[in-house]
Structures are given as C-alpha cells and as structure tokens.
Amino acid sequence: MVALAALVPTPGGDPVALRVWLTRAGRFMNATTTNSLGVTDDARALALFLRDRAQRSPHTLRAYRTEVRRLIAWCEAHRRGPLSDLTRDDLLAFRHTLGPAGSSGGATFVVPSRPNAARSSKPSRSDASRRRALAVISSLYRYWQKTGYLVINLAAELSGGGGARMTWTPARILPARVLALCDTVTAGARPPALSVLVWARRCAIWSLYRFAGVRLAELEWSAEHGLPRLSVEPGATPAVGPARGSSGTTGGQWTLHVRGKGGRLRAIPLPFRCAPVLRDYRVLRGLPAEPAPFESVPLVHSEKRDALGHSGLYDEVKAVLQAAEETVPSGDASTRALLHAASTHWLRHGYARTLVVDHAVPLPVAQTLLGHASVQTTAAYARTDLTQLRDFVEGSFPDVCSSRSMLPGGSSAS
Incomplete structure (x- = not known):
C-alpha cells in the first residue's frame, strides 16, 4: 500500500x-x-x-x-x-x-x-x-x-x-566545450583521496551516462529483471580506427541493455571509447574484463551493498561536474554556473542533441536509442539549433540565380 x-x-x-x-x-x-x-x-x-x-x-x-x-x-x-x-x-x-x-x-x-x-x-x-x-x-x-x-x-x-x-524544446544542455572539460577530468589523474576502485567506478558511471544517454534510474540495478547489463559482441572491429583496451588488445563491440519508462527494453550500442574504462573497472571489481553472455550482476557496485543506488549514481556524476567546475577560472561565471546546475539528465539532453543536431541521425533511430515514446519528443532537439534546419532548407531549395534570365543592366526578369 x-x-x-x-x-x-x-x-x-x-x-x-x-x-x-x-x-x-x-x-x-x-x-x-x-x-x-x-x-x-x-x-x-x-x-x-x-x-x-x-x-x-x-x-x-x-x-x-x-x-x-x-x-x-x-x-x-x-x-x-x-x-x-x-x-x-x-x-x-x-x-x-x-x-x-x-x-x-x-x-x-x-x-x-x-x-x-x-x-x-x-x-x-x-x-x-x-x-x-x-x-x-x-x-x-x-x-x-x-x-x-x-x-x-x-x-x-x-x-x-x-x-x-x-x-517543448530542451534547454538544459551542456555545450560541447564544457562536456570536454568533464571528459578531461575523468581522463586525468586519480584524486589522492579516492581509492583506485572508487575512481574507476566514477569514470565508468560518467562514461555510461555521457555516451549512452540513459535516464538516471536506468542504471539502477533491478535483480528482478537482471538489468541493466552489458554485453560484448566478440570479434567485432570498429568502423574507424582500432579499438584497444588498457591491455592493448583489440576488443569487441559493447552494448548496454536497460529497462526504461513503461518497462520498455532497449539495447544501446556504446562507442569504443567506453570499452577501456568499463573493462578496467570490471577487473578491479574482480570480474572478467568482458561480461559473459547474460551475466547477472549489479552493473555498478556499492561499498556497503551489492548495487549502488539512485542517489549514489547521481552523486558520482555530480562529483565529476564539480571537479570540472573547479578547473574553470573564477572570471568565467557562466561556465561555472552551468556545471554547478548540471545533472545526469543534462548529459542525456546532450547525447540526444549530438545525435539529432550534430550528426543528423534519423529521428526514428535516435528515438530508439533514447527510448522516447514519441518521435515528436526526439524531434524537439532539432529546435535547439537552427543551423541544421537551415542547411536542410538550403539543400532542398538551392540557389538558382545563375540559371535565371537576366535583363540588360543585371536586373532579373519579373
């Protein structure tokens, strides 16, 4: 009740x-x-x-x-x-x-x-x-x-x-340059106050929210459903460049499986840059570097219990944002304010905007990756920047001035 x-x-x-x-x-x-x-x-x-x-x-x-x-x-x-x-x-x-x-x-x-x-x-x-x-x-x-x-x-x-x-138009999106600051934090040296395992966990959590676009609760472990979980397709190779883990060996293609709103299941391909981070974290936990098929263990561990809960996941992302904020000069108040206000859902918005605006991923594909019930929600990200829309319009209606019949003196026929 x-x-x-x-x-x-x-x-x-x-x-x-x-x-x-x-x-x-x-x-x-x-x-x-x-x-x-x-x-x-x-x-x-x-x-x-x-x-x-x-x-x-x-x-x-x-x-x-x-x-x-x-x-x-x-x-x-x-x-x-x-x-x-x-x-x-x-x-x-x-x-x-x-x-x-x-x-x-x-x-x-x-x-x-x-x-x-x-x-x-x-x-x-x-x-x-x-x-x-x-x-x-x-x-x-x-x-x-x-x-x-x-x-x-x-x-x-x-x-x-x-x-x-x-x-509806999403507004809580971190600019690419600000996200790059956060990525630099997780790629940098481990803070002395953190153990190697806790630092690896923080980097893994950041990597999943940053490059999978999941909702906060979607990384929370459900023993009933055995989700979220990771899978690796063995023997796969990246489309561009080599995919190498920390050991220097070629890895497979990683996929994150989650249960989203309405109980909808989705599989999210992870970029190859996530593999070394996830592999290192798993090894430090005492797990195999790559998950076995249908592995059923909490995706993110806690020091006090099997799985890190909702607030713990949130706090780890905020810790990265705070560390990035501390690297921003005090005179750059706007960037510091953005990092201070940001949360996991800002990363989801950023993921969606990268797909829809920066790389013009077809809306039904982006909708599937994001787990939106309606493609109209996915399309809203196109309204965050008119540049892509303007390019589409220009491509659909190209300049035809050169083919016009010009009158003497340079004026066009009406």
Whole structure:
C-alpha cells in the first residue's frame, strides 16, 4: 500500500481522513474478472499505479504524488469523488483550474488546508507545470483503463500530449566545450583521496551516462529483471580506427541493455571509447574484463551493498561536474554556473542533441536509442539549433540565380 500520508495535500492534513476518502470505488470501477489489478478500491489501485509507473525514480514518484494530491484537493474542494467516479466534465473542470494552455497565470486552483478549514486560492502554474499535471492524471486513468480497473478512460485526450511535445524544446544542455572539460577530468589523474576502485567506478558511471544517454534510474540495478547489463559482441572491429583496451588488445563491440519508462527494453550500442574504462573497472571489481553472455550482476557496485543506488549514481556524476567546475577560472561565471546546475539528465539532453543536431541521425533511430515514446519528443532537439534546419532548407531549395534570365543592366526578369 502506498504511504497515504505522503498524499495529504498540506502538512496540516489528516491521513486518516484521506485513507477513508481514497478507500472507495466509484461507478466506473470494474468489478468483473477483466479487472487484472485484482483490487476494488481507489487506494489500492492508486498504489499499484505508483508502483508500476513511478517507483524506479524518486523524482518521478514525487512528481506523480504531487499531481495526484492536486486532483484530490480539487475533488474535496468541489465535493467530487472518488477518483473512479469522476466524469469527463469533472476532469475538464479540473483542467480549467490549471489555467489555459500557453499561459503562466490568471486561473486559480483550490487546495484545502485542513478538514473543515477555509479554502484558499493560489495562482496557476507555468504552462510546463500544467502539461505535467495533465500528463500524470492522463497516465493514471489510462493505466486504470488498460489494466481493467476502470471500464472506460475518462481522461482520453485530456492532456493534449502531442501538442505539448510539439512546443517543448530542451534547454538544459551542456555545450560541447564544457562536456570536454568533464571528459578531461575523468581522463586525468586519480584524486589522492579516492581509492583506485572508487575512481574507476566514477569514470565508468560518467562514461555510461555521457555516451549512452540513459535516464538516471536506468542504471539502477533491478535483480528482478537482471538489468541493466552489458554485453560484448566478440570479434567485432570498429568502423574507424582500432579499438584497444588498457591491455592493448583489440576488443569487441559493447552494448548496454536497460529497462526504461513503461518497462520498455532497449539495447544501446556504446562507442569504443567506453570499452577501456568499463573493462578496467570490471577487473578491479574482480570480474572478467568482458561480461559473459547474460551475466547477472549489479552493473555498478556499492561499498556497503551489492548495487549502488539512485542517489549514489547521481552523486558520482555530480562529483565529476564539480571537479570540472573547479578547473574553470573564477572570471568565467557562466561556465561555472552551468556545471554547478548540471545533472545526469543534462548529459542525456546532450547525447540526444549530438545525435539529432550534430550528426543528423534519423529521428526514428535516435528515438530508439533514447527510448522516447514519441518521435515528436526526439524531434524537439532539432529546435535547439537552427543551423541544421537551415542547411536542410538550403539543400532542398538551392540557389538558382545563375540559371535565371537576366535583363540588360543585371536586373532579373519579373
């Protein structure tokens, strides 16, 4: 069961009252055998949704809980509910309280402070926050309908996700020169305070986030699925130049296998520059230099337990960013600020931009590598730089001035 106290709208809220409110079922709950969740109340159905869709990432779980709290607060303020009893008109009314699309204010939403207490109004949020709220609620009702808990998806088309993706443009991207500073850190000397093993682990973690474009949670070990894991295709050779590990021997082609959002599996080819780093780390761990087929061990170890967790992975990447920040002159405040703010997801954005903008990788291929549900999300990276788009346009409509019929005096015929 989900911790219901975490869903209380405010610190003064009553978890017992919330439990009573949630442990109900509305008219659209499906009590037949086609209900694959096997539960008959909203509280348990909500717990399963959070487990299946958000449990792997604390950040995602926190965001989902926030938006569910917001909908519950709206229901209490307007005497609606339970969640499985809301109509489409109810959800449209809730959407209206978030403000119109493309606005950053004007409308209000109501959040109850305590049971039987006066309601207070707060200004609506940014358009990005509005889209996130609707996406979470849409995901909840879609999950309930697909698993058979509800007989119908009342939130269909509520979020307008396609339009949102068309307007979203990633902005948190480290420039190539700044990424090069970080690469220099991991290619440099080991800090005296770190053991050889811990330093090798940090370099391996950086290499995977930097050159595989994975989400933070995708490198977190799952014993249930045996993922993430590495595989090596033996006898392969690089397309350009030799691939040699620290021992000087030619290596194979490495692939990272992860389980992403929605449980989607994907295999990400790693560039050959990753192989020496990963091989050295594995040897120091006491593992074979290259993984055996279907090897099932944590990809990244912890000193205290088998696998390094979510926060540990994040901290190792931040340590590289911080070390790079310390090499930047104090007068270069903008670069220092970028490195200070950056995180693992900035590396994912940078990976995507390198594919889409710098190397014009076909969008369906980039979508597969990144694990995007929609190619529209992948296409958003093309909007981060007009140079490539301008080149495409120029190539499609070349200059034909030389073929025009020119009138005496150099003017063109109209």
